[in-house]
Amino acid sequence: MTKRLIPRKAPELLLNRINEQYGYAVNCSYPNSFRLLNRHQYEILQTINNHDDLETLSRRFGISPEGLKKFLVLLGKTDLVRFDDEFSVPQQPEGPKSLNFWIHTTDACNLGCSYCYISTLNTHKGMSDEVRQQFLLKLTETVRKRGIKHIKLRLAGGEPLSQFKVWKSFIPEAKDSLTDLACKLDVAFITNLTILSEDILRFSKEYSIGYGISLDGVNETHNATRTFRSGRGSFQVVDANLRKLLAENISVSVNTVISNHNLTRLPELTRYLIALDVPFRYSIVKGEAIHADLLEQCLLESYAIMEEAIASGWQFAQRYQFCDLKPNELGFQTCTSGFSGGAIYVDGSLKYCHVHFGQDDHPGSSIFNPKLDLVDMIEQGEHLEEEKSEDCQTCRYRSVCTSGCPVYRVDGKDPQCSLYHRLIPMYYELQAKERLHLLQKHGIV
Amino acid sequence: MTNFDHDLLFDDAAVLEETLGESSLSLTPVTGNCDCSNYTTIQEDDEEIDTSEGTGTAA
Numbered sequence: 347m348t349k350r351l352i353p354r355k356a357p358e359l360l361l362n363r364i365n366e367q368y369g370y371a372v373n374c375s376y377p378n379s380f381r382l383l384n385r386h387q388y389e390i391l392q393t394i395n396n397h398d399d400l401e402t403l404s405r406r407f408g409i410s411p412e413g414l415k416k417f418l419v420l421l422g423k424t425d426l427v428r429f430d431d432e433f434s435v436p437q438q439p440e441g442p443k444s445l446n447f448w449i450h451t452t453d454a455c456n457l458g459c460s461y462c463y464i465s466t467l468n469t470h471k472g473m474s475d476e477v478r479q480q481f482l483l484k485l486t487e488t489v490r491k492r493g494i495k496h497i498k499l500r501l502a503g504g505e506p507l508s509q510f511k512v513w514k515s516f517i518p519e520a521k522d523s524l525t526d527l528a529c530k531l532d533v534a535f536i537t538n539l540t541i542l543s544e545d546i547l548r549f550s551k552e553y554s555i556g557y558g559i560s561l562d563g564v565n566e567t568h569n570a571t572r573t574f575r576s577g578r579g580s581f582q583v584v585d586a587n588l589r590k591l592l593a594e595n596i597s598v599s600v601n602t603v604i605s606n607h608n609l610t611r612l613p614e615l616t617r618y619l620i621a622l623d624v625p626f627r628y629s630i631v632k633g634e635a636i637h638a639d640l641l642e643q644c645l646l647e648s649y650a651i652m653e654e655a656i657a658s659g660w661q662f663a664q665r666y667q668f669c670d671l672k673p674n675e676l677g678f679q680t681c682t683s684g685f686s687g688g689a690i691y692v693d694g695s696l697k698y699c700h701v702h703f704g705q706d707d708h709p710g711s712s713i714f715n716p717k718l719d720l721v722d723m724i725e726q727g728e729h730l731e732e733e734k735s736e737d738c739q740t741c742r743y744r745s746v747c748t749s750g751c752p753v754y755r756v757d758g759k760d761p762q763c764s765l766y767h768r769l770i771p772m773y774y775e776l777q778a779k780e781r782l783h784l785l786q787k788h789g790i791v
Numbered sequence: 792m793t794n795f796d797h798d799l800l801f802d803d804a805a806v807l808e809e810t811l812g813e814s815s816l817s818l819t820p821v822t823g824n825c826d827c828s829n830y831t832t833i834q835e836d837d838e839e840i841d842t843s844e845g846t847g848t849a850a
Contacts, residue, residue: 378817382803386795409795417799446828498828663818670827674818681827751827781803788810 351400353418353427358435358742361391362771370778371426375435375745377676379424380774382781384791387417394427436745438678442686444496445488445720448536448700449473449481450691451513452504457538458575461605464504465704470692472509477694478516480713482523488719489529497529500558502536502700507546514549521553534558534597538572540580542587547594556597559588563602564618567611592624600624605631609644616648620655620665627667630762632754642765652776659787662780669750671766673773676745680752684731688724696720698728699753735759743770 355361356373363369369388373379383391390407400418404411421427425434452472453464488494501513517533524531534556549555561584562568569579591598600619604612612628619626628645630636656662663674670680679685681699689700694713702708711723718726734749735758741747743766750760760766785791804816 384798384801386798387801390799407795409799413796413799420800420802442830444830446830500828670829672829675829677829679830682830686830781807784807784811785803788807790806790810 351415351429352397353394353400353403353429354396354431355391355394355427356425356433358433358745359426360742360771360774361388362775363388364775364778364782368778368782370774370781371421372673372774373425373433374673374742374770375433375676376425377436378674379426380674380777380781381421381424381426382778382785390414390417391421391427436676436678438685441492442721443494444498444686445485445494446498446500446682446687447720448500448502448687448689449506450503450689450700450703451501451506451509453692454508455503455505455538456508456540456574457505457572457580459572461571463701466691467504469704472504472512473692475512477692477713478512480694481690482516482520484713484720485520486523486527488721489524489527491719492721494529496532497524498532498534500534500536505538505541506535507537507539507541510541510543510546510549514545517549517553517555532556536560538580539584539587539591540574542590547590547596550591550596551594554597557591557599559584559598559600561600561602561615563608563611563615567608567615571607588622588624592622598624600626602626602628603631604628604636604641604644605634606637609637609641612644613647613651616651620651620660623660623665625665625667627669629669630765632751632761638765642768645769649772649776653779656776656780656783659783663777668769668773669760669762669766670748671746671770671773672748673746673770673777677748678745679731680748680750681731683752684724684727684729686721686724688720688727696723696727698730701753730755733758743767746770 356375358374359371360374361369361371367385369383371381371383371391390403393403393406400411400414404414407414418427450473453466453468453470454472455467485497489497503509506513521531533553536558539557539559560572562571565581566579568581568584572580574580588598602615630641652660652662652666681687683698688696688698689703690696690713691703695710696713697703697708697710708728710727711718715723730752733752733755738744738749738759747760747766749755749758750762754761782791808815
């Protein structure tokens with residue numbers, strides 16, 4: 347007798363319609379499982395109740411059991427459906443194979459932003475050559491010992507491009523040393539983008555340097571907070587430099603922190619960023635109150651603009667990120683801190699996160715400690731990433747949200763949890779509309 | 792094969808990858824250059840997540 351095959355839906359399956367003809371399915375615990383479904387596929391998947399077997403379902407829909415089985419095997423490729431209960435969730439690997447460090451290159455900054463959270467701002471100068479060389483020594487030691495294959499450095503500050511000259515020497519040296527150990531090095535500047543020379547552009551192209559740019563809004567919205575010390579706004583300079591980077595095909599992404607100051611101008615910024623066709627992330631200010639209803643309304647207005655842009659071919663899923671959510675790639679924790687990364691201050695101390703610089707109640711290691719490699723230091727340091735609420739352990743979106751930034755959780759949750767529950771399905775709906783547009787554009791449907 | 796059977800085998804990802812190229816739909820983090828980027832998965836780690844596993848007994 348043939349064994350009864352009972353299809354089961356993934357516990358974290360999200361299944362919704364986008365119009366009369368199409369819907370989408372995504373297993374929020376399986377990377378890149380997103381799938382656009384036609385009406386028949388959607389109806390069958392919706393009918394699966396984890397009790398009825400293949401024969402019963404095929405009779406109900408008047409289709410052959412073989413045809414239905416083929417469809418379910420297709421869905422099974424990304425764990426949308428299984429014939430057993432062995433659904434997987436992203437797990438932390440035993441040890442990291444890639445490392446990711448925030449490097450505080452300097453405390454000096456040429457802007458005087460009203461809300462800057464760097465408590466040590468303008469108290470020290472740039473990182474010394476002695477610290478950089480010790481860091482390289484620790485990197486190579488760790489790569490050799492742990493078999494690390496990839497290292498990413500995010501050069502931040504203060505304003506890291508004010509330190510370009512010394513990093514221009516360091517980066518090729520580090521790249522050569524790590525290449526000899528079969529380890530790839532990627533570097534990005536986290537910058538206000540007010541300093542950009544031909545030399546920086548040339549070097550960035552040659553060494554594939556990436557850029558993360560802070561932008562608060564368009565024109566006066568940006569200028570209200572991000573000013574030179576003279577009081578002059580920086581938007582015009584940033585806009586011109588951003589266009590130069592894009593013209594040179596240098597990897598760029600824009601980071602906007604939404605606060606009460608700029609939220610009503612979010613739709614205007616969305617249009618600007620879509621027109622530039624630059625990847626961008628909207629995140630919500632942490633550690634201070636924000637007008638929740640207005641925030642949601644402005645985000646919805648921005649999503650409506652994105653929907654219009656999708657219809658014109660804008661690549662939504664490759665261009666937009668909301669907070670630290672990972673709707674497709676998923677994850678086991680929010681950032682690399684505590685597992686495969688940390689933040690290194692100008693004096694060579696290593697902290698869990700860069701927001702802890704200058705705070706004595708957050709102990710760290712020193713890269714000058716001869717007994718520990720960088721992974722030892724991370725392991726022996728703080729581990730805020732593990733503090734998650736009970737709700738989060740069973741939440742459908744736990745691999746998408748991973749409980750948000752570990753430093754700013756409230757009772758083990760991201761303060762924006764309820765907003766995420768409303769907006770994550772909306773993200774997938776826009777992704778489905780983008781996929782449908784692509785299929786229509788190529789005459790496939 | 793009926794229209795219904797044909798409809799059932801609609802595979803959006805496969806047809807788009809055929810048209811646009813292999814891995815054209817794979818999404819990497821949009822803001823890899825941002826301040827709080829996620830852990831970069833290296834091939835060997837995939838064994839832990841088991842992304843290649845098919846559907847239980849139906850495979």
